[in-house]
Amino acid sequence: MSPPLVSAYCFPDEMTEAQKPLLGLPQPTDSASDNAAAQVIEQTLAKVSGHPANAKQNILLNRVVDAWRQHHGQGSPNPILILVAGYAGSGKTEFSRFLSDITGWAFIDKDSLTRPLVERLLIALGGDPHDRHTQLYLSEVRPLEYRCLMEAAFDNLNAGTSAVLSAPFVAQLTDTNWVSHLTTRCAARGVDVAVVWVAPTPNPCASTSNFAATPATRGSSRTGMRMPAPSTPRPARPQHT
Numbered sequence: 001m002s003p004p005l006v007s008a009y010c011f012p013d014e015m016t017e018a019q020k021p022l023l024g025l026p027q028p029t030d031s032a033s034d035n036a037a038a039q040v041i042e043q044t045l046a047k048v049s050g051h052p053a054n055a056k057q058n059i060l061l062n063r064v065v066d067a068w069r070q071h072h073g074q075g076s077p078n079p080i081l082i083l084v085a086g087y088a089g090s091g092k093t094e095f096s097r098f099l100s101d102i103t104g105w106a107f108i109d110k111d112s113l114t115r116p117l118v119e120r121l122l123i124a125l126g127g128d129p130h131d132r133h134t135q136l137y138l139s140e141v142r143p144l145e146y147r148c149l150m151e152a153a154f155d156n157l158n159a160g161t162s163a164v165l166s167a168p169f170v171a172q173l174t175d176t177n178w179v180s181h182l183t184t185r186c187a188a189r190g191v192d193v194a195v196v197w198v199a200p201t202p203n204p205c206a207s208t209s210n211f212a213a214t215p216a217t218r219g220s221s222r223t224g225m226r227m228p229a230p231s232t233p234r235p236a237r238p239q240h241t
Contacts, residue, residue, distance in 0.1 A: 041061075041064060041102065042065075044102070059194065060082075060196075063080050063103075063162075063192065064099070064103055067102070067103035067104060067162065078192065079157045079163070079191055080105075080191065080192040080193070081153060081157060081162070081163055081165070081186060081191055081192070081193050082096075082099060082105070082162070082164040082165065082193075082194050083165050083167075083193070083194070083195045083196070084096045084099070084165065084166045084167075084196045085167065085168060085169035085170070085173060085197050085198065086168065086197055086198035086199055087168060087170070088168070090198040091198050092166050092196075093109060095198055096164045096165070096166040100164050103162065103164075105161070105164050106153075106161050106162065106163045106164065107164050107166070108149065108164070108165050108166070109166045109167075110145065110146070110149045110165070110166065110167035110168075111167075113148060113152060114145045114148050114149065117148075118141055118145055121141055121144075122136070122137065122141060125140060138171075142171075146167070146172060149167060150165075150182070153165055154185075157186075157189060157191050158189070169195075173195065173197075
């Protein structure tokens with residue numbers, strides 16, 4: 001079963017301003033302060049996403065609040081893996097950093113992690129170092145690129161640290177075998193999985209985000225993730241890595 005999906009508007013330029021209320025959060029000493037902090041975090045997420053959270057977003061929202069608690073010695077010990085996906089320039093990197101800043105989760109950007117190696121490998125294979133669309137890249141290089149990204153993520157998850165990954169994930173989230181392998185691997189470790197698809201909108205100041213979350217139950221093999229269709233038309237892009 002596919003996870004619930006909702007649309008939101010993400011305003012990267014406002015994220016820094018929106019985080020200011022988080023600096024004065026009380027420590028989680030009792031239920032009253034917990035509730036107050038949860039409201040501040042929810043309001044902050046609502047500000048950067050364009051509308052309040054609803055039941056479909058509660059899995060991710062609850063884990064964000066839980067991560068704040070865990071910073072102070074409380075909260076769930078189980079990590080979560082967040083895949084922030086979208087085309088180049090969609091705002092996925094900004095949203096990933098925003099989540100990481102709030103929660104303290106590890107932020108791993110595919111390009112930062114793999115670009116130098118990818119460019120050298122393409123040159124060694126006789127290709128263009130900036131190629132992201134030919135068969136050479138798609139069949140020989142991209143699988144290794146995403147393998148490095150996912151192994152870096154699981155290094156963190158195996159150490160109990162949640163991870164936010166920023167990458168296009170265009171082909172990966174439409175590949176049922178890839179999704180099945182990921183969800184099974186996460187379920188075996190008791191790791192929750194959430195997917196955020198960030199897509200550009202006609203408004204240059206905003207980008208649409210679709211949230212999908214699926215809790216991974218230990219021992220299960222849930223394959224509920226899929227790449228959501230954004231509510232606005234996708235512009236044609238030659239590079240979709």
